[in-house]
Amino acid sequence: MTKHTCKLFVTALAFGGLMLAGCESGNARRIDPAGTQTITSIKHLDIQDAADAAAAMSQSLLNSGRLGRHANAAGQTIVRPSIIAIDRYVNNTSQQIDRDEVLKKIRVTLNKAGVAQTLVTINDQGELGGESNIASKYAQQNTPADRSVQTPELLVVDYSLTFKIIENKGQAGKVRQTTFTFQMSLVDVKSGLAVWEDETQITKQGKHSSVGW
Numbered sequence: 001m002t003k004h005t006c007k008l009f010v011t012a013l014a015f016g017g018l019m020l021a022g023c024e025s026g027n028a029r030r031i032d033p034a035g036t037q038t039i040t041s042i043k044h045l046d047i048q049d050a051a052d053a054a055a056a057m058s059q060s061l062l063n064s065g066r067l068g069r070h071a072n073a074a075g076q077t078i079v080r081p082s083i084i085a086i087d088r089y090v091n092n093t094s095q096q097i098d099r100d101e102v103l104k105k106i107r108v109t110l111n112k113a114g115v116a117q118t119l120v121t122i123n124d125q126g127e128l129g130g131e132s133n134i135a136s137k138y139a140q141q142n143t144p145a146d147r148s149v150q151t152p153e154l155l156v157v158d159y160s161l162t163f164k165i166i167e168n169k170g171q172a173g174k175v176r177q178t179t180f181t182f183q184m185s186l187v188d189v190k191s192g193l194a195v196w197e198d199e200t201q202i203t204k205q206g207k208h209s210s211v212g213w
Contacts (some may be wrong), residue, residue: 021188040203043169048200053182054105056200061110064196068115070158084110085119087126087160087187093167095181102182103163119157146199155194159195160187177205 022056061067089099110116120131121139129136166181179201186196 006041007019029034033050043178045047045093045097045180046167049180050101050205051105052202053200054102054109057102057184057198058106058109059199060198061196062113062115063108066159067110068195081114082116082158083119083124083156083159084159084161084186085126085130085189086114087124087162088164089124090164093165095167097165099163102165103161106184111115111158122157157189160189161185162187174207176207177203179203181186 028086048161063067063121068079070078070082086103089103091097091099099145107116107118111118120138121128123130128140162185167183168179170177170179180203181199181201183199184197185194187193188195
């Protein structure tokens with residue numbers, strides 16, 4: 001290889017590398033997670049599915065008027081944020097779905113609306129030792145061994161929240177369809193009654209995953 005040919009070869013390699021780098025960087029971009037450019041998979045729960053389910057459930061619960069209003073011992077109505085403890089989370093789907101993927105979005109919406117706050121010192125078995133380690137430790141230290149003695153830490157819960165996701169699949173020829181059903185119940189901890197319940201469904205259909213919907 002001559003010196004001139006060698007220079008041409010090196011130049012071609014460098015140019016090709018720049019072109020490749022340009023192509024790779026050009027394919028990566030930020031998109032609106034709530035927009036229509038997110039990837040829609042048929043068999044799995046996508047980020048937009050979680051956002052849509054959370055929005056529907058949050059709005060339904062807000063519209064029910066159950067949160068933020070309570071009766072005192074004299075029967076008078078007191079306006080204050082309802083205290084909610086997250087109870088059972090059941091995932092009856094074929095994929096691993098973190099409960100906060102939907103529940104955290106619902107909690108944020110209710111908190112911002114000023115009608116509810118989430119108790120983070122009780123786990124989903126109803127025992128002290130929940131989401132916040134520091135708050136749970138403090139509650140444990142200030143709770144008497146005799147649970148019959150009621151303390152503020154054990155009295156503040158107004159409602160428990162249960163959540164369930166169900167998956168149903170179907171196929172006709174090459175067309176596949178998946179329906180995710182989100183169910184949520186708000187339970188009065190004193191009476192054990194479900195004072196609000198709702199469900200929402202998301203159905204996706206197609207031959208393969210795509211961008212947009």
